[in-house]
Amino acid sequence: SGYSRGEVGMIRIYRSPRMFTWLCLASATVAAPTAGSAQAEWEVGGDLVSRSIWRGQPQGAGVSVQPYLAVTRGALGVELWGSVSFDGRYAEQDTRVTWSREVGSGYLTLSLEDYFISERGYRARYLDFGGVEEGEPTGGHTVEVVVQLEGPETFPLEVLLAWNVYNDPDHSAYGQIALEREVGPVFVRGQVGMTLNESEWWYELDEGEVTELLLTVGRDLFDWSLGTVYASGTAIRSPALERSFFVLAVGM
DSSP states (O other): OOSOTTOOOOOOOOSSTHHHHHHHHHHHHHHSOOTTOOOOEEEEEEEEESSOEETTEESSSSOEEEEEEEEEETTEEEEEEEEEETTSSEEEEEEEEEEEEEETTEEEEEEEEEEEEEETTBOOOTTOOOEEETTEEESSEEEEEEEEEEOOTTSOEEEEEEEEEESOTTOOEEEEEEEEEEETTEEEEEEEEEESSOBTTTTOBOTTOEEEEEEEEEEEEEEETTEEEEEEEEEEEETTTTEEEEEEEEEO
16 A cells, blocks of 8 residues: 555645545546556555554554555555544544656656544544634645655665645645665665644644654564565654654554
C-alpha cells in the first residue's frame, strides 16, 4: 500500500457530501474493467501498533489497529486506511486517490488525500465536511495534496511535499525525506520531516520545525495467503515537541 510500514500526510474542493460520493465513484471507476485495460489489483492488510505516531505527533495514547484496503489499475489507485485506538479516544479514516508514473529510473506519485479525524471531546459526523469559517476549521475533514518522488532501487531516496488545500486556514505545508533499504528479510528506514510554513491549526508549530527523526528496523516473518507478515520497532524523536517515542508494530 501507499502507507509505508516504516511510517508509524488553491484547489477548490466542494464543501458537501459530493466529495465522499466522488471518492466512492473513483474507487469503482478504477476497479471497473474496460476493453484493453490493465486488470485491477486489490490489496488488503493492516497493522497493530503499540502507539500511532504520524509525522512525529502522537495520534491517540495507546495501542491502535490500522486496517487498509487498496485498489490500483495502471497508474491510478484508491486507498482506504483507518486507525482506531483501543481506548476509543481516537479514530481516523483516510481516503487517498493516487496517480503514479515512472520518471527516469524512479517514480512520481501525485495524491489527493482526505483525512477524517474524530477524537474524544470532538465527535465529528463523517458527512460534515465543514470548511474554514471565521478563520477556523470546522467539521472533521482536511484535504491534502501530496507530491512524492522515489529514486531507483539502487538508491531509493524518497522526497515528499504535502500541502493542505481544504479546511486549514494556514494551508499547512510539510516536507519529508526518507530512505529505506532491505537486506534479505530485514528492512531499515530512516526519515526526517519538517514543517514548511507556520501551522497554527494542523501541526500547531512554527515554520521550519523538525517534527520527526525516525529510524525503523523490521523483519519479514512469513508469507501468508494475503501477504507477508512483518514485525518492526521504530524510534522517533520529535525536536519540535521535545519528545521521544518507541513504537512496536506487527502487520502485513
